Amino acid sequence: MSDLLGGPVEAAAGLAVYGADAVDKSAPASTRDALVRAEVPGRLAAKDASLWGPDAEAEAKIRLGWVDTHRRSRELLVQLAELTAELGDLDHVVLAGMGGSSLAPEVIARTMGRPLTVLDTTDPGQVRAALGDRLERTVVVVASKSGSTVETDSHRRAYWQAFLDAGMTEAEAGRHFVIVTDPGSPLEATATEMGAFTVLADPNVGGRYSALTAFGLVPSALAGVEVAELIDQADELVASLAGDRDNPALALGAALGAAATLARDKVALVSDGTGIEGFGDWAEQLIAESTGKAGVGILPVVVESPRSPGATGPDVLTVSYGGALAPGDTPGGGASPDVAVNGPLGAQFLAWEYATAVAGVVLGIDPFNQPNVTESKENTNKILASGLPAETPSFTEGAIEVYAPQGAPGDLTGVLRWLLDALGDDGYVAVMAYLDRFADADTARLRTLLAEAGGRPVTFGWGPRFLHSTGQYHKGGPQVGSFLQVTGAVAEDLPVPGKPYTFGELQAAQAAGDRQALAGRERPLLRLHLTDRAAGVAQLLDAAGELRA
Numbered sequence: 152m153s154d155l156l157g158g159p160v161e162a163a164a165g166l167a168v169y170g171a172d173a174v175d176k177s178a179p180a181s182t183r184d185a186l187v188r189a190e191v192p193g194r195l196a197a198k199d200a201s202l203w204g205p206d207a208e209a210e211a212k213i214r215l216g217w218v219d220t221h222r223r224s225r226e227l228l229v230q231l232a233e234l235t236a237e238l239g240d241l242d243h244v245v246l247a248g249m250g251g252s253s254l255a256p257e258v259i260a261r262t263m264g265r266p267l268t269v270l271d272t273t274d275p276g277q278v279r280a281a282l283g284d285r286l287e288r289t290v291v292v293v294a295s296k297s298g299s300t301v302e303t304d305s306h307r308r309a310y311w312q313a314f315l316d317a318g319m320t321e322a323e324a325g326r327h328f329v330i331v332t333d334p335g336s337p338l339e340a341t342a343t344e345m346g347a348f349t350v351l352a353d354p355n356v357g358g359r360y361s362a363l364t365a366f367g368l369v370p371s372a373l374a375g376v377e378v379a380e381l382i383d384q385a386d387e388l389v390a391s392l393a394g395d396r397d398n399p400a401l402a403l404g405a406a407l408g409a410a411a412t413l414a415r416d417k418v419a420l421v422s423d424g425t426g427i428e429g430f431g432d433w434a435e436q437l438i439a440e441s442t443g444k445a446g447v448g449i450l451p452v453v454v455e456s457p458r459s460p461g462a463t464g465p466d467v468l469t470v471s472y473g474g475a476l477a478p479g480d481t482p483g484g485g486a487s488p489d490v491a492v493n494g495p496l497g498a499q500f501l502a503w504e505y506a507t508a509v510a511g512v513v514l515g516i517d518p519f520n521q522p523n524v525t526e527s528k529e530n531t532n533k534i535l536a537s538g539l540p541a542e543t544p545s546f547t548e549g550a551i552e553v554y555a556p557q558g559a560p561g562d563l564t565g566v567l568r569w570l571l572d573a574l575g576d577d578g579y580v581a582v583m584a585y586l587d588r589f590a591d592a593d594t595a596r597l598r599t600l601l602a603e604a605g606g607r608p609v610t611f612g613w614g615p616r617f618l619h620s621t622g623q624y625h626k627g628g629p630q631v632g633s634f635l636q637v638t639g640a641v642a643e644d645l646p647v648p649g650k651p652y653t654f655g656e657l658q659a660a661q662a663a664g665d666r667q668a669l670a671g672r673e674r675p676l677l678r679l680h681l682t683d684r685a686a687g688v689a690q691l692l693d694a695a696g697e698l699r700a
């Protein structure tokens with residue numbers, strides 16, 4: 152860990168990056184100097200699509216709009232003010248969107264203290280609970296860049312049906328939707344059929360870089376956030392992005408890249424408690440999906456607090472984030488991260504996008520594609536068409552069916568230990584829970600228990616949400632992971648209107664599809680199926696707790 156206060160601070164527009172210089176200097180040659188010699192800051196600010204090599208150039212040409220998209224987003228402000236006024240009676244805002252189409256508004260709304268229900272699950276219980284909540288007063292923002300994401304389309308169908316079932320006419324139901332999508336997507340056409348209000352987003356910005364486009368701003372504005380402020384904050388940072396000095400986003404990118412090349416290729420994302428809520432989940436998708444490919448990558452590990460297990464480690468770069476610090480405040484919130492990033496949220500979004508693109512230059516990968524995400528999706532589609540593969544549990548203990556490879560131990564604590572023991576010095580565990588993230592929230596405690604017991608980084612993701620985030624890294628990044636998939640019995644299923652499957656079947660097919668993709672990589676993989684969710688979660692936490700002893 153560096154002495155954050157002792158080293159130089161790189162700041163612009165109220166955004167300060169502490170500790171980056173020490174990380175860069177810990178390498179035999181400065182990554183930052185190499186980036187400056189290659190004129191990366193100026194070229195990136197000027198949207199030079201050749202920065203990531205010839206193979207990435209075609210995609211980069213249509214994906215660099217994020218550098219200044221916030222300026223174009225200003226044009227939305229009048230429209231958003233009118234829309235918010237027009238829909239003033241609909242005060243329950245639901246956002247249906249996956250990955251880059253929901254993570255930024257979730258951070259914005261949480262940070263600004265505005266209520267926003269994010270629906271990014273296929274869990275029947277969680278979807279049913281959302282549908283049953285204040286329907287008459289609900290406006291559903293359906294957000295999908297491609298317009299073809301199965302989860303989001305399923306939510307749209309379920310809400311449409313629910314509005315009709317509640318006695319609304321189609322015209323009345325259409326008023327309860329706002330569609331955000333790219334021009335020309337299939338969803339744009341559907342929106343017209345539905346009579347829904349449509350906002351077209353900047354097509355030259357990829358999903359995980361879209362925080363300051365319509366994807367980030369429309370749901371946030373409807374939830375009552377003054378989004379102009381975010382645009383101003385990003386705009387103030389822009390002038391620094393072309394510079395070789397006083398460029399905090401460059402300092403952050405160089406530190407992320409330098410650390411990764413020194414085998415510190417896990418980044419623990421820690422809130423320092425100074426007013427930015429949930430930013431780790433947004434940065435997790437940005438970093439994992441952008442860098443985890445071609446066998447390399449940076450693994451983001453979202454940790455609960457600076458003192459949580461896995462927040463530090465020999466191959467971990469600990470990065471704290473938070474709002475602008477008041478005079479006298481210490482960066483890092485009482486802990487001592489390697490790097491601290493403090494500043495206003497709008498500037499944070501832009502700085503991390505820039506830093507991730509810079510890390511992509513250092514790693515030699517294309518930060519704008521997600522080549523391995525389709526694999527699980529295709530498996531899921533095949534399973535939906537042909538039915539779930541027949542599988543027999545290796546053994547059942549209490550409320551948990553255990554599906555483990557041959558040769559693994561025959562008791563729950565034993566198989567969990569087996570999963571941890573399979574880890575190398577650079578390994579990590581990914582816990583992937585296809586459950587209800589509210590009703591089954593306790594499951595997330597597995598992360599700390601396994602990190603404590605194994606002494607290695609452990610990530611936790613709710614399925615299918617994580618498939619649009621760390622899912623890319625699991626399959627495309629370094630093959631050093633051990634995978635724990637948790638599925639659960641469905642008490643009451645829910646049809647996906649107009650489709651031959653239910654939400655429960657879709658959820659099960661997504662879990663099975665991803666299992667197939669992971670199994671093909673021959674990494675340790677364990678599936679635990681909870682035949683009774685509450686009892687199973689309690690039992691699982693007990694078993695994981697015993698590992699420490």
Ligand SMILES: O=P(O)(O)OC[C@H]1O[C@](O)(CO)[C@@H](O)[C@@H]1O
Pocket residue numbers: 249250251252294295296297298299300303358359440521524618619620
């Ligand atoms: O906005 P869309 O097209 O629905 O995509 C949602 C998410 O799915 C992915 O395309 C792939 O997982 C993400 O990159 C994206 O943020």
